[in-house]
Amino acid sequence: MVIITLRFFICSAVLLEGGITATSILFEKYQVTDVVYESDTVTVFIAEHIYMSVKRIIKKILKKSICRDTFYSEVNILKSIKNPQIPTVYDVEEDAFAYYIIEEYMEGVNLHSFIEKNGVMSEEEATDIGIKICNIVSFLHCQKPIPILFLDVHPKNILINDDSERKIFLVDFGSSYYSNETEKRRILMGTVGYAAPEQYDHGRLDERTDIYGIGAVLYFLVTGRSCDSENILSLNFPQNISEKFRMIIMQCLAHDRDDRFQRVEAIATSLSRKYKSDDTSIQNEKSHIISIAGVDRRVGVTHVCLAFASYLSKQGCRILYEEANDSNHLRMIAGCEKLKYKNGFFYHDRLTLKPLYGEQINLPGDSDYIVRDCGMYSEKINDDSDTVVIVAGAKAWELDNSVAVCKKALNAGNVHILCNSSHKNEALSLWRKIGCVGMQVPALSKIFECCDSERIFFDELADSIGITKRGGAMHKKRTRFFRKFAEKARRNNSRHMGCP
Amino acid sequence: MQKKRDAIIVGIWGVHSGAGVTTLAVSLANYMQGFLNKKTALYEYNQKADFIKIYECFYGDESEISEGKFTLKKVDYFLKGSTDIVKLSQENYDIVIVDFGYSFTAIGEFIRCHYKIVVGSQEPWYCRKYEEFCEKLSDYNESDLWVHILATDEHEIKRIRKAYRVKAIRRPYIDNAYVIDKSLIQFFSYFFE
Numbered sequence: 001m002v003i004i005t006l007r008f009f010i011c012s013a014v015l016l017e018g019g020i021t022a023t024s025i026l027f028e029k030y031q032v033t034d035v036v037y038e039s040d041t042v043t044v045f046i047a048e049h050i051y052m053s054v055k056r057i058i059k060k061i062l063k064k065s066i067c068r069d070t071f072y073s074e075v076n077i078l079k080s081i082k083n084p085q086i087p088t089v090y091d092v093e094e095d096a097f098a099y100y101i102i103e104e105y106m107e108g109v110n111l112h113s114f115i116e117k118n119g120v121m122s123e124e125e126a127t128d129i130g131i132k133i134c135n136i137v138s139f140l141h142c143q144k145p146i147p148i149l150f151l152d153v154h155p156k157n158i159l160i161n162d163d164s165e166r167k168i169f170l171v172d173f174g175s176s177y178y179s180n181e182t183e184k185r186r187i188l189m190g191t192v193g194y195a196a197p198e199q200y201d202h203g204r205l206d207e208r209t210d211i212y213g214i215g216a217v218l219y220f221l222v223t224g225r226s227c228d229s230e231n232i233l234s235l236n237f238p239q240n241i242s243e244k245f246r247m248i249i250m251q252c253l254a255h256d257r258d259d260r261f262q263r264v265e266a267i268a269t270s271l272s273r274k275y276k277s278d279d280t281s282i283q284n285e286k287s288h289i290i291s292i293a294g295v296d297r298r299v300g301v302t303h304v305c306l307a308f309a310s311y312l313s314k315q316g317c318r319i320l321y322e323e324a325n326d327s328n329h330l331r332m333i334a335g336c337e338k339l340k341y342k343n344g345f346f347y348h349d350r351l352t353l354k355p356l357y358g359e360q361i362n363l364p365g366d367s368d369y370i371v372r373d374c375g376m377y378s379e380k381i382n383d384d385s386d387t388v389v390i391v392a393g394a395k396a397w398e399l400d401n402s403v404a405v406c407k408k409a410l411n412a413g414n415v416h417i418l419c420n421s422s423h424k425n426e427a428l429s430l431w432r433k434i435g436c437v438g439m440q441v442p443a444l445s446k447i448f449e450c451c452d453s454e455r456i457f458f459d460e461l462a463d464s465i466g467i468t469k470r471g472g473a474m475h476k477k478r479t480r481f482f483r484k485f486a487e488k489a490r491r492n493n494s495r496h497m498g499c500p
Numbered sequence: 501m502q503k504k505r506d507a508i509i510v511g512i513w514g515v516h517s518g519a520g521v522t523t524l525a526v527s528l529a530n531y532m533q534g535f536l537n538k539k540t541a542l543y544e545y546n547q548k549a550d551f552i553k554i555y556e557c558f559y560g561d562e563s564e565i566s567e568g569k570f571t572l573k574k575v576d577y578f579l580k581g582s583t584d585i586v587k588l589s590q591e592n593y594d595i596v597i598v599d600f601g602y603s604f605t606a607i608g609e610f611i612r613c614h615y616k617i618v619v620g621s622q623e624p625w626y627c628r629k630y631e632e633f634c635e636k637l638s639d640y641n642e643s644d645l646w647v648h649i650l651a652t653d654e655h656e657i658k659r660i661r662k663a664y665r666v667k668a669i670r671r672p673y674i675d676n677a678y679v680i681d682k683s684l685i686q687f688f689s690y691f692f693e
Contacts, residue, residue, distance in 0.1 A: 082560025139558075265679070272675055344535065344685055358534025360573050362681045 025050070027093050030058060030102070041065035042174075046105065055105035057087065060098050061174075071099045073181075074173050077148055078103070085136050085169045106169040111155035111217070114162065115224055120238070123245050126221040127271045132168040133158060133214055134268035140176075141207045141264055149182065149205060151175040153213025154194035155220050179206060193226030197255050206383065207264065208257040214267060215252020215260075218245075227253060262384045269362065287320070289370045290465060291385035293377035295392045295405040300420045302329050302373055303444050304391055306353075309371040310448045311458040312467070313351040320365035321353040325375025330355040333447065348448055369467070377405050382412040387465050389416045391441070394426035399433070406434045416464055439464070507541070507593040509585060511613030514602035515620035516629045522550045524619055524649065525599040526677040529575045531688045534680055538594035543578045543585065545609065546601025551577050573678065585609060604636075615645050615691075619671065622652035622660075634664045647691060 024032045030047035036057075037044040042065075045058045061071060078089040078101075087104040094100065111129075115121070121129065133153070140148040152175035161167040175190065182205040190199040196212035198205060219227050222241055235253075237246050248270050254260045261267050292308070294301040309321040323330045330346065330353060333339070339346040339353065344363050346353040352365055374381050382388055390409050392402035409415045417438030419427040427440045439461060442453045450458065510528065514521035525542060533540040544551045552562045554577065555570050568582025578588065588596045598613060600606045610616060620630045630650070648668040650657065660668045672687045 082556070084556070142558075269679065343682060343689075358530070358537075358574060360530040360678050360680050361534040361685070362679045363685065 026058060026100070030056060032058070056090065057103045057105050057171075059101045059103065059172075061101075062098050063094075064097075066099070068099075074176065075101060077176050077178070078173050081140070081143060081148065083136065083139055085167065086139075087169070087171055106159050106161075106171065108159035108161040108167070108169060111158045111160055111221070114160050115155065115221065120224045121221045123222060123241055126218055127245070128166065129160070129168060129221060130214070130218050130271050131268045132166075133170075133217060134264050134271070136168065136170045137210050137214065138264040138268070141210070147179040147207065149177055149179050149207065150210050150213070151177060151182075151199070151205060152190055152194075153210055153217055154191040154226075155217055156191075158217065177205075182206075196257075198257065206257070208260050208262065211252050211260050211264060211267065214264070215249050218249050218252065258386065287365075287367050287370045288387070289372055289385045290387045290389060291324075291372045291374050291381045292389040292391065293374035293381055295377060295390065295402045296398070297376060299391050299393050299398075300441070300444070301375060301391050302327070303447060304389075304418065304420070304441060305371050305373040306333070306447045307444050307450065307454065308458055308461065309353075310348070310351050311450050311455065312369060312371070312462065313349065314450075315462075317369055317467070318367040319351055320367035320370045321351060322365075322370050322372045323354065323356045324372045326356060327375060328356070330373075337448070351448070377409060379408065379412060382409070382415075387414055387416065388412070389418060389461075389465075391418045391420050392430060392438075394419050394421040394423075394430040399426075399430065402430060403433045406430075410434065410436065416461070418461075507589045507591070507596045508615065509589055509613040510595060510597045510615040510617065511600055511610045512597065512617045512619060513600040513606070513610045515618065515633050516626050517602050519602060519619040519621060519626075520651070520671065520674070521546075521601060521619050522548070522599055523674050523677050524617070524671075525597050526554075527674050527680060527684060528688060529595075529597050530573060530678060531680050531684065532595045532597070533575045534573065535685055535688075539592060540574075541576045541578060541588050541591070541593045541596045543583070543588055543596060543598045544580045545585070545598050545606060546580065546603060548601055549580075550599075551579050585612075616647070618646070618648045620648065620650050621671075622650055622656050634666070 026032060026045075026047060029050050031050055032045045032047045033055075034046040035043065036046060041062045043060045045060070047056050047058050048054070049056055072092075075089060075092050078087070082088070087106055089101060089103055091102040092100065093102070109117075137150060137153065140150055150170065150173070152172065157170065157172045159169040159171055161169070190196075194213050194216040196205075196209045197203070198209060216227050219225070219235065219237075222238060222245075223236065227235055235250070237249075248267065251259070251261055252267060261270070292301055292305045306321060309319050313319040321330075334341065334346045334353070334355075337348065339348050341347075344354070344357070344361075345365065346355070352367065354363065354365060357363065372385070377390055388409060390406055392398075392406055394402060406415075406417050410417075417430075417434065417436065418441050419430050419438055420441045421427055421430075422443055424440070427438075431437045439457065442457050444454060445451060512521050512525045512528070529540045529542040532538045542551075552565070554572065555565055556562050558572055559570070565579070568579040570577050576593075585596065585598060598609070600610050618633070620626065620633070622630065646667060648660070648666050649671045650660065650668055651671045652660075654670060657668050657670055660666065669690075672683060674684065
């Protein structure tokens with residue numbers, strides 16, 4: 001049975017639960033001094049270590065409300081991360097009725113109390129706090145080997161140290177999960193008004209779920225209100241809040257995860273660049289990303305990418321070809337074709353080409369579409385792409401691998417399959433085995449020029465993705481044609497999976 | 501068998517505390533590795549121990565640093581005392597960037613670097629330090645391999661170029677040493693390509 005657990009915050013100065021009072025001593029070493037939070041199932045105390053004279057936070061969770069695995073999941077996450085803005089776990093205890101986590105005491109008040117006491121923040125203050133929150137959440141998302149999702153970003157889980165530095169701390173990891181374990185959750189956790197739409201059902205959770213929470217917190221900081229996810233379009237901002245800041249919040253709060261910022265760092269960059277005239281970092285988030293990947297190496301992905309990108313640029317679109325694999329082919333091609341180079345980009349006619357750079361290089365192009373050459377297919381490609389195109393071989397020795405990769409990709413979402421084989425029968429064999437019809441790639445001649453047969457092929461591909469020619473400039477249009485096929489293939493796959 | 505070339509050593513030295521030496525060193529390392537794809541080492545040749553704080557910020561407990569070295573975004577960071585400049589230059593790096601901090605005792609090693617970057621500012625409470633530094637180094641033959649990167653306006657930059665006959669340039673604003681944007685790429689490209 002699935003239930004939604006809502007957090008109701010009641011502060012109390014008198015401890016009555018389980019016989020623990022303000023003078024109680026826990027585990028023979030902690031003297032309880034105060035309560036900071038109390039609900040039906042969780043109580044948080046401030047306690048002082050009798051011998052070391054240091055403050056600690058003791059979080060008591062009743063056993064009837066949580067299973068052992070879930071409790072230790074929070075502990076395991078906290079003990080694996082070390083950050084001055086996240087409390088250190090010192091110990092865990094349990095008795096007949098409850099589990100206890102003993103954590104580092106962080107000086108400060110939660111953002112909710114802070115706003116209640118001091119009033120809403122100015123845009124500058126909210127920007128500063130927002131960037132700090134992004135830095136901590138980004139730290140969690142960058143954990144290796146598996147990113148951590150916080151999944152409950154809201155003002156009562158963020159402490160602010162009200163000195164000149166205004167340090168921020170993130171507390172209460174009770175809803176957190178490793179990103180590959182979110183499907184294990186049995187209870188839906190989150191806080192109404194700050195939880196992303198996908199948290200209200202068994203939708204897949206990822207880093208963008210936390211991005212929604214960050215947007216909701218930013219909204220709270222400048223308005224003093226939480227946002228109801230059903231009324232996103234009618235959020236009321238104070239008049240002194242700039243259009244750019246509103247856009248950042250609205251983008252975080254987009255119902256569809258694909259419309260939100262895709263990385264927490266992008267929010268921080270947008271916030272820090274808010275006052276600069278160059279806002280390509282926000283603009284770039286709106287580019288439609290077409291990721292093209294192969295079932296294996298050497299199936300012709302780079303040739304297809306470059307030819308398609310070149311074709312689109314000649315139709316009047318602003319196209320960026322982005323190399324997202326470590327083959328270094330673009331630089332080699334640039335040398336052979338003597339492409340112009342400026343400020344990190346190569347240029348051929350109207351086409352802009354970006355070679356692979358390190359993750360620290362922030363060089364967004366200004367384009368309507370990004371054709372991303374991903375090399376070999378991996379499931380991560382689906383996460384930040386609007387459209388995925390798979391290039392598959394259909395020769396006898398390639399078929400099994402092609403079928404396996406195509407089926408995996410089709411399960412993930414909006415995917416188009418291209419068969420890089422000149423023989424019609426081989427292509428038909430591939431479509432039969434994967435349960436949907438794709439497109440057969442013609443023999444491509446030159447990288448940056450199209451003959452008639454190639455132009456027909458690229459016209460069809462652009463149309464199937466949803467890019468149609470209109471008056472010389474390409475415009476995206478909705479098409480359900482190929483989505484229906486992909487949906488049918490997914491249903492077929494789920495029925496026939498596992499059959500020889 | 502082809503003899504391997506020694507790495508190019510880039511030394512960054514600050515005229516005063518807080519000049520921005522570490523920020524510039526880290527940004528330059530990220531530019532070299534991320535944009536130019538050069539195998540890059542960053543060596544902390546000062547007492548400030550900022551690299552330990554960087555490690556704590558990204559990874560956590562500093563006691564887990566192995567042999568005084570860690571890697572972040574494909575740049576190898578070396579703590580003070582874990583190695584020396586000569587040894588680093590002979591390892592398999594294209595570029596070694598040395599963060600000299602602001603202590604004048606390190607000036608001997610700094611002079612020996614292939615590229616020498618001096619970082620300073622012309623704020624009224626620092627400009628005297630910069631003048632003293634220029635006077636102390638007037639005996640050294642400054643060439644294209646010396647660059648003075650100063651936090652001041654263009655008018656002051658022109659005055660310093662004329663007065664001290666040095667290659668001076670305005671220091672860019674670096675809001676995040678781990679995000680190298682177009683303006684920083686243009687700035688570093690000016691010197692290193």
